[in-house]
Amino acid sequence: MSEPRADECRELLAGVSAYLDGELGTRDCERLERHSRTCRSCAAVVAGLRQAIGLCHEAGRAPLPDAVREKARASIKRLLK
Numbered sequence: 001m002s003e004p005r006a007d008e009c010r011e012l013l014a015g016v017s018a019y020l021d022g023e024l025g026t027r028d029c030e031r032l033e034r035h036s037r038t039c040r041s042c043a044a045v046v047a048g049l050r051q052a053i054g055l056c057h058e059a060g061r062a063p064l065p066d067a068v069r070e071k072a073r074a075s076i077k078r079l080l081k
Contacts (some may be wrong), residue, residue: 008035009042020049 012032018024019032036043 009039013042013045016046016049020046020053 012035015024015028015032019029024032032042032046036046
């Protein structure tokens with residue numbers, strides 16, 4: 001892998017969310033994937049975000065324990081006072 005070019009990295013990473021959500025056009029997807037194969041920094045960002053999104057999806061399926069829910073509600077009420 002080579003050293004990243006900061007301007008190219010910034011430009012490509014601006015669309016990484018759309019890429020991971022499947023909303024980026026084919027040409028831009030291919031460009032981001034090609035860049036990520038040669039840029040360690042961008043590859044790490046894409047992998048980390050992909051993992052975080054996966055964890056969020058998994059967490060959304062698990063029911064929140066009542067004790068945690070009540071503690072969160074109490075914290076929110078204290079913040080709103």
